[in-house]
Amino acid sequence: MGTKEYKAILVDDERLARNDLTLLLKNHSNIQIVGEAANGLEALDLIKELEPDLVFLDIQMPGINGFDVLEQIGSDVKVIFVTAFDEYALRAFEVNALDYLLKPVNPERLLQSIERLELLPEDTPTDLRELEYHDRLLLKLDTSLGFLKVSTIICITSAGDYSEVLCSNKKKVLVHKSMSEWETRLPEAFFNRIHRTTIVNMEFVDRLEEWFNNSFRVYLKGIEEPYVMSRRYVAKLKQKLS
DSSP, rough: OOOOOOEEEEEEHHHHHHHHHHHHTTTEEEEEEEEEEESSHHHHHHHHHHOOEEEOSSSSEEEEEHHHHHSSSSSSSSEEEEEOSOHHHHHHHTTTSSSEEEEEOHHHHHHHHHHHHHSSSSTTTOOOOEEEEOOOOEEEEEEEEEEGGGEEEEEEEEETTTTEEEESSSSSESSOHHHHHHHHHTTTEEEEEEEETTTEEGEEEEEEEEGGGOEEEEEEETTTSEEEEEEHHHHHHHHHHH
C-alpha cells in the first residue's frame, strides 16, 4: 500500500474485537498499532499521550462512549468507527468520520477504509462527502451532542462564527459550521443559497414575491416572516423552481 505510516489506537470494550481487528491490520504494514483502550476515558488519555493519526473507535462502551470521545478529540485525528449498529443508523456517523466498519469487520471494507485514508491530501482535514437528504448528521447542537436530520432543516442563517439552523419543529439550534461548508455539503437538489447569510430548503419554499431593486421576498411554509433573496441569487433559484 502507500508509503506513509499511520499510528493507530484501537478503542473497544471487547478484547476479542480488538484482537480480531489487530489480526486484520497485520495485513496493512502502513498501520502501526501504538495502543489499545477498553473504554472512552482510556482512549482520551491515550490520544493525548500518543498523538495518533488514526483511531478505530467503538460506539457503545460503558461510561464515556464513542460519541463523547469524538466530541473531545481534534479534527487532525482521523476516526474510523467500528460498531455493531445496523447500516442505516451508521449513516449518521459516516458524515462525521473517515469511514465506518460494521462488526464483524470485513477485510475488504477495512481495505477500502485504509485506501480512503491514503487518498487524503497531506496535512488537511478529512474530506467531507456531500450529504444526502435523508442523512442524520451528528453535531454539537448548542451545548450537547445530538442528531440533526437534514430533511428537517428549513433554513440556515449566518451567526458570526456559528450558523443558526431552523428545523421543522420550529426549534433553532446553533451549530459551529460556516455557511460555505453548509453550501458545499448540503444536497444541491434541495437546498439553495438565497443570500450570503441565508440558505433555504426548497421543500419548504411557499412562494416568492417581487421586492425592490430586483430582489425578492421568500416565504417559507409555516414561517410568517419572509427572508430576503438578493438579486444575485434570483436567477439560480428561479431555475430550480421552474
